[in-house]
Amino acid sequence: MRAAVLEEPGRLVVRDLPRPSGSVLVHVDQAGVCGTDRKVVDGTTPVSLPRVIGHELVGRVLEAGDAAGAEAGSGQLRSGARVLVDPSVSCGRCATCRRGQEHLCPNGGLMGREVDGGMAELIAVPADRLHVVPDDVDVDDAALLQVLGTCVHAQWQVHVLPVDHAVVVGLGVAGLLHVQLLRARGAASVLGVGRSASTRELAASLGATATCTPEEAPAAVAELTGGAGAQVVIEAAGTGPTVDLAVDLAGLGATVVVFGTIVGGRHALGFYELYRKELRLLNPRAARGRDYDDAVALVASGQVSGRSLVSERLPLSKAPEVLAGWHGGSGRLKVVFEP
Numbered sequence: 001m002r003a004a005v006l007e008e009p010g011r012l013v014v015r016d017l018p019r020p021s022g023s024v025l026v027h028v029d030q031a032g033v034c035g036t037d038r039k040v041v042d043g044t045t046p047v048s049l050p051r052v053i054g055h056e057l058v059g060r061v062l063e064a065g066d067a068a069g070a071e072a073g074s075g076q077l078r079s080g081a082r083v084l085v086d087p088s089v090s091c092g093r094c095a096t097c098r099r100g101q102e103h104l105c106p107n108g109g110l111m112g113r114e115v116d117g118g119m120a121e122l123i124a125v126p127a128d129r130l131h132v133v134p135d136d137v138d139v140d141d142a143a144l145l146q147v148l149g150t151c152v153h154a155q156w157q158v159h160v161l162p163v164d165h166a167v168v169v170g171l172g173v174a175g176l177l178h179v180q181l182l183r184a185r186g187a188a189s190v191l192g193v194g195r196s197a198s199t200r201e202l203a204a205s206l207g208a209t210a211t212c213t214p215e216e217a218p219a220a221v222a223e224l225t226g227g228a229g230a231q232v233v234i235e236a237a238g239t240g241p242t243v244d245l246a247v248d249l250a251g252l253g254a255t256v257v258v259f260g261t262i263v264g265g266r267h268a269l270g271f272y273e274l275y276r277k278e279l280r281l282l283n284p285r286a287a288r289g290r291d292y293d294d295a296v297a298l299v300a301s302g303q304v305s306g307r308s309l310v311s312e313r314l315p316l317s318k319a320p321e322v323l324a325g326w327h328g329g330s331g332r333l334k335v336v337f338e339p
């Protein structure tokens, strides 16, 4: 079977690997690319080599094996079932796993990074990592389910009341999903903050009540909230200055979710501001199984959609070219490979 294998930093190849065995065998229909894959491929995130990349996976069960008929998240596992793969790997035995925080297991990790991933024709996955996706869910909605699961997890501990004004800083794929999720959860308003005019337009079409640039954001929030500041701010850009902006836009007693990942270095936060406003700062990572079930339910009911977020669908053979030639500001949203 064909797979996208990182042989050394910067050298991704598509080549044949032995057919995987064990667990439930899944044919991968689509594998989304995200920043994590790019950092693994260019060596910013070191991994042991060779490594099959990819963790945003949706496919169909080829052989359910011993797991046939088992209760997978949101449905029954059987041959032919369409499934979303929960890409986190955990040991199930350590103190963190036993506390119910398998997604943080220190002995585990992420498929495509700590263990082989699924940018490949076939993948073997334990049954408890599969979530059944109804056949009538649109193919692009399905493609965004793994990212949506992490967004659901990020908002899990955030209270949203119908009087709350929310802000999303950063309008990439995750930011655009957060905008939709906040609207679905009933926020009074959602301001989308981003640099690109085209993604601001997209945010508005997906439910943002207003949009603006980062420079315009303080005045826009002050106007929306009568000077009080936002009750919920989600930072989805992953830079020091955008975290500062998120803290700045938050009102008294607000919640700031640092969703964007900042790798390496140290950034001094305005600690006095955190104290003065008594802010709740959340740092969600990955997702739990139930977050993926919620993600499936959100797209199945039409409350969140990935349809305008998939910018390209390409054959797996294009993976080396696309990942090597990727640079920031390409205007791409989600790129999906179809193995």
Ligand SMILES: [Zn+2]
Pocket (backbone or CB within 6 Å): 033, 034, 035, 036, 055, 056, 147
């Ligand atoms: Zn990802």
Ligand SMILES: [Zn+2]
Pocket (backbone or CB within 6 Å): 090, 091, 092, 093, 094, 095, 096, 097, 098, 102, 105, 106, 107, 108
């Ligand atoms: Zn563990």
